[in-house]
Amino acid sequence: MNGDIERIIYxxxxxxxxxxxxxxxxxxxxxxxxxxxxxxxxxxxxxxADLFRKLECSxxxxxxxASRYGxxxxxxxxxxxxxxxxxxxxxKNVLIVEDxxxxxxxxSYLKEYLQGxxxxxxxxxxxxxxxxxxxxxxxADYIGYTIDDxxxxxxxxxxxEKYRNLPYVGLLKSEIYQ
Ligand code: IMP
Ligand code: MG
Numbered sequence: 001m002n003g004d005i006e007r008i009i010y011x012x013x014x015x016x017x018x019x020x021x022x023x024x025x026x027x028x029x030x031x032x033x034x035x036x037x038x039x040x041x042x043x044x045x046x047x048x049a050d051l052f053r054k055l056e057c058s059x060x061x062x063x064x065x066a067s068r069y070g071x072x073x074x075x076x077x078x079x080x081x082x083x084x085x086x087x088x089x090x091x092k093n094v095l096i097v098e099d100x101x102x103x104x105x106x107x108s109y110l111k112e113y114l115q116g117x118x119x120x121x122x123x124x125x126x127x128x129x130x131x132x133x134x135x136x137x138x139x140a141d142y143i144g145y146t147i148d149d150x151x152x153x154x155x156x157x158x159x160x161e162k163y164r165n166l167p168y169v170g171l172l173k174s175e176i177y178q
Contacts, residue, residue, distance in 0.1 A: 001170075002163070002166055002170075004060060004171065004172060004173055004176050005153070005154075005163075005166070005170040005171065005172065006162070006170070006171045006172065006173045006174070007170060007171050008032045008168045008169070008170045009147075009150070009152060009168075009169050009170055009171055010145065010155075010168060010169040011168045012167050012168055014048075015050075015155055015168070015169065016050070016082050016115070018127070018145065019047070019051050019054065019144075020054065020142040022051060022121075022125060022142050022144060023051055023054030023055060023135065023139050025142055026055060026057075026095065026125065027053075027054075027055060027056045027057060027144060028031075029056040030059075031056075031057060031091065032053075032057070032127050033058075033059045033070055033091060034057070034059070034060075035055070035057050035058070035059070035060075035092075035093050035094075035095055036059070036060050036061075036062060036087050036089050036092045036094050036095070036097050036119075037052060037055070037059050037060070037061050037062070037097060038061075038062050038064055038085065038087075038089075038094060038095070038096050038097065038114070039061065039062075039063045039064075039097045040063075040064055040065065040066060040081075040094045040097065040099075040106070040110065041063050041064065041065040041083060041153065042065070042108060042156070042158070043098065043099030043100065043156050043157055043158065043163065043164075044097045044099045044127075044156060045164070045175065046100050046102045046155050046156035046164065047097070047099060047127045047155060048097045051097065051125070056123060057131050060087060062085055062086055062087040063083060064078050064081065064085055064110065065081070065082045065083035065085060065114055066081055066082060066106055066109070067079070067082050068092075068111060073074055078107055079105060079109040079110075081110075081113070083104065084177065085114070085117075088117075089114065089117050089119045090117055090118050090119065091118065091119065091120050092119050093119070093120050093121045094114055094119045094120075094121065094122045094123070095122075095124075095125055096110060096111065096114070096122065096123070096124045096125065097125045097126075098124065098125070098127075099126065099127050099128065099156055099157055100126060100127065100129070100130065100152075100157070101126045101129040101134075101139075101140050101143075102130045102133050102134075103133050103134060103135045103136065103137070103138055104134050104135060104136030104137075104138040105135065107124055107126075107136075107138055107140070108114070108136040108137070108138040111124065111138065117169050122160040123139065123141040123142070124138075124140040124141050124142070125140065125142035125143075126140045126142070126143060126144065127144040127145065127155075127156075128143075128144060128145050128147050128152070129145075129146050129147070130139075130144065130147055130148070130149055132148065132149045133149055145173055149173070150171060151172060151173075151177070152169050152170065152171065152172075153166065153169070153170060153172050154166030154167070154168050154169045154170050155168065155169045156162040159172055159176065
């Protein structure tokens with residue numbers, strides 16, 4: 001285990017099981033339909049790589065990036081789109097894939113932005129939700145885990161751009177961010 005990690009919260013087996021369940025739900029809902037999957041960089045990259053390979057509908061992949069966190073563990077105010085959509089989503093079914101729905105600032109902004117292109121539908125798939133920190137009226141359609149207000153790293157999730165490569169999701173030792 002990485003020496004900066006206090007303990008593992010979700011191991012590889014648990015994550016694989018959750019990805020399997022989410023893919024099953026998405027496959028059932030979009031059977032026979034076309035889907036544009038939009039991964040939100042960078043946090044969703046590892047989760048999305050696993051999820052996308054389990055999707056069975058006809059789907060395309062695009063990415064967006066939005067800046068939100070600096071090096072702290074507390075959410076900052078404004079959202080900036082730092083990488084925009086390249087796909088034409090007018091009339092399409094869109095699935096946003098994101099790592100965490102925390103305060104909801106990022107996803108409510110991005111969902112509204114995407115709805116401006118007049119898609120057929122926009123749904124959200126997240127690996128984690130932290131309900132206790134929600135400030136925006138937004139919910140996810142596909143949820144991996146509902147968690148307490150803990151700062152997690154690994155499996156794509158970072159602290160100061162690090163730890164995304166850990167194959168598990170863990171709790172960082174408090175001395176790392178204090
Ligand atoms: P929101 O806009 O407050 O909902 O923030 C969502 C974004 O904050 C996520 O996409 C993550 O990038 C980041 N974030 C929130 N909680 C965590 C965490 O526990 N670990 C790593 N990143 C987090
Ligand atoms: Mg993120």
